[in-house]
Amino acid sequence: MIRVLLADDHAIVRQGLRALLSAVDDIEVVAEAENGREAIEAAERHQPDVIVMDYSMPHLNGLEGTRRIVQMFPHTRIIVLSMHADEEYILQFIRAGAAGYLLKDAIATDLIEAIRHVMRSRRFICPSLPPEVLESMLDDLQAGRLQSPLESLTNREREVLQLIAEGLTNKLIARKLGISIKTVETHRAHIMN
Template sequence: MINVLIVDDHALVRAGFHMILDAQDDMSVAGEAEDGEQALRRARELRPDVVLMDLHMPGADGITATAAITAELPGVRVLALSTFDLDEYVVDALRAGASGFLPKDISPEELVEGVRVVQRGESVVAPRLLTRLIGTFVRAPRPAPRPAALAELTDREREVLTLIARGQSNAEIAASLQVAASTVKNHVTSLFAKIRVRDRAQAVIAAYEAGLVTPGDA
């Protein structure tokens, strides 16, 4: 079972999410919280698999709570939700440690699948937000390469990071490099530790910021 903590300052929203998730055979709502401070306390107490985190709440907001939860409880995944589609919220949430970002107007099916995806250790961003986010990178001046950010990586780890940033899964990377999937997994674990990122979403951001890849790379 995937245990979920629902965080939102509106009781009606929490009730709706609760009903959707509890109806799934593989999910259970472990608890609820109405602000960021309560979310951290409840996460410590319940140790959920996934936190469904609203970003805009009074007091400690969702981004602050996400950063605190992911730093203190690395086994807990956060799926950020917002009524706003602003690109900076997506980047801020991912930088804070969220494994995904979805708008609140998604369908129940998309919400459920998003929870499953982040619980598996993968990342999810709504397609319309991802498209705009990539567009932001395209329009922005290319950042100056920062070799120090990647200095600890081996040539093969740098190659794997490049393929991650181009959207390839571990299986696709293994096929591209003609190595075993287990070898790719080891490279991914090692490079994540070296560049100090939690998951693939943060790794993609790091690759762009370091100038390792640019939008439109084949």
């Protein structure tokens, strides 16, 4: 039985995915999360084999959630379910350690196939992506151009970046993380470089 965690900020999406996957004999949905932080907690609590992760979620986006889960639970496979067909989005998740990337306009059998595929330790990239995106990604992979500017950031800097993206001020970030405003400003300066 393949144990799956669903992480999406829309309840109706999670419910639809749960209904779809519950009809599959070898897949069991063990938990749901509505943001990246909950996904990390649920991954720790339920130890799923696969996480189906949305990109755009509050409190901690799917990219940072993926990065942290891959570090904490290297045997858990993550499939990103996103509306973004842009090469850069896909490459960011591959760099972060995602095993699969599926567009939200994919058909149900694509998701089931993706879950089974990543369980065999293979990558799964949505077959409905435009051929030029796939070709460009393969070129980047072969040329070794997968280095992301985000990879040079520390975990704390990524955390500050996430809170900046959520619209928090330096003062609120400092309070939330238990650090000084000056430290937040230093992190912000390094992020911008």
